[in-house]
Structures are given as C-alpha cells and as structure tokens.
Amino acid sequence: MLEVRGLRAGYGQIEILRGIDMQVGAGEIVALLGSNGVGKSTLNNNICGLYRPFAGRILFEGEELTGARPEAIVARGLIQVPEGRRVFPNLSVRENLELGSYCRGKPHRAANLERVVTTFPRLRERLVQKAGTLSGGEQQMLAIGRGLMAEPKLLILDEPSLGLSPLLVEEMFALIQRLNAEGLAILLVEQNVVQSLAIAHRACVLEAGVLAMSGTAAGLAANTDLRRAYLGM
Numbered sequence: 001m002l003e004v005r006g007l008r009a010g011y012g013q014i015e016i017l018r019g020i021d022m023q024v025g026a027g028e029i030v031a032l033l034g035s036n037g038v039g040k041s042t043l044n045n046n047i048c049g050l051y052r053p054f055a056g057r058i059l060f061e062g063e064e065l066t067g068a069r070p071e072a073i074v075a076r077g078l079i080q081v082p083e084g085r086r087v088f089p090n091l092s093v094r095e096n097l098e099l100g101s102y103c104r105g106k107p108h109r110a111a112n113l114e115r116v117v118t119t120f121p122r123l124r125e126r127l128v129q130k131a132g133t134l135s136g137g138e139q140q141m142l143a144i145g146r147g148l149m150a151e152p153k154l155l156i157l158d159e160p161s162l163g164l165s166p167l168l169v170e171e172m173f174a175l176i177q178r179l180n181a182e183g184l185a186i187l188l189v190e191q192n193v194v195q196s197l198a199i200a201h202r203a204c205v206l207e208a209g210v211l212a213m214s215g216t217a218a219g220l221a222a223n224t225d226l227r228r229a230y231l232g233m
Helices: 040-047 070-076 093-099 106-119 136-148 166-181 193-199 217-221 224-231
Strands: 002-011 014-024 029-033 055-060 078-081 154-158 185-190 202-207 210-216
Touching (some): 014 029, 014 040, 029 166, 029 193, 093 136, 106 136, 166 193, 185 193, 210 217
Parallel strands (some): 029 202
Antiparallel strands (some): 002 014
C-alpha cells in the first residue's frame, strides 16, 4: 500500500533522513523502531505531507503522494495518529471524534462513532467530558479513535505507548492487534522494541537517518546485534 523510495528529508539545510526505502503491504503491521532523535517522526511527517522531502518518492496504492497537501493525503485514507496525542483539550470527547471525519468518513460519521465507542467503552462514558480532563491513557484512546473516524486504509501510530502505564501498554498493543485482525494496515512507530516485534509482521530499525536493519519481526527479534543495542542482551 505504502512505498517510500530513496527519501531524503529534514529541516532547513539540515538533512535528517538519508535515503529511506521501505514498504507497508495490505494487512500488515510494520514496526519502525529506533531511539529518540533518529528521524522516526520526520519520516511520518513527510509521508503525511506536513513537510516536503528534499528528494525521493512516496507512493500510496501506486499513486504519487510526494509533496501532496495533508488534507489530500487524509482523503486518500492514509491517517496518522501523532506522537503526544494532540487532542483538542477544550473540546468534548465527542467533538474531538467528530473532527476526525472532517476530511474523510463524514457520510458514515454516526456508524463510525458507534464503532469507536464500542472499541473504547471508556470513551462512551466520557463523550461530553472535555478531552483535556482525560487521563493519558484515555487521551491515547481518543487520539486513535479520532484516527479511526476517518476510515483509514493505513494507520500510522506514532509512539502510541509513550507515557502509559505497563498495564495500559499491554492494552494498547492488544488493541493494535485487533485492529490489524480486522484488516487495517498499520505502520507502528515505536521505541518499545520487544512488544512491537511481538505483534508486527515486519520491522525496520532507523539509526542516524538510515535504515540499519530490516526484515521479518521474528528474524529481527532473534538478531543478536539488535538485542545487544536495544535490549542490553
């Protein structure tokens, strides 16, 4: 579904990504792993049109997306749930969710809202509550629910476990598996190496703006270099 070819990108004169090649196929979970500052969010933001790459190509379902405006990319069904949740704190949970269907999914808004609150029962209980008063875990549910309101074909999840308790991290990864089992393709951008590799089909490791490793999730989980670098083993 998604193909990135030779992507070079950064900010101003500073190049962060130095020739990225990667793909996400239909029905896959692909984990993009790496420490803070290696370029994971830069890659996301170029895929989603928030920045224009220096060079390279981005294709979605075979069509060129390089340099397209964010709203056009959303309209195609490529949806990002950004790092840090970024909910609208002074709007209600319902209003945040409904905004997810602003560019895409509006004809099915009511049905999609019911699907989201069925997936996240805690959101059903808080539909009239202001989003800024939710717990961190509830805000993460809201951010993902807002993304689902846009009827994504491919969902980019940027650090969905960041700042969550261990129990909520377990719930979050179980949710990602359920969404994928329903047919949703997911690009999972995470620092949580162990749990990401446990649910992904394939994985890539980003280091200093280049892909240092890639392959099946099972193969990378058994890779001694990866285990030494990220797991201290």
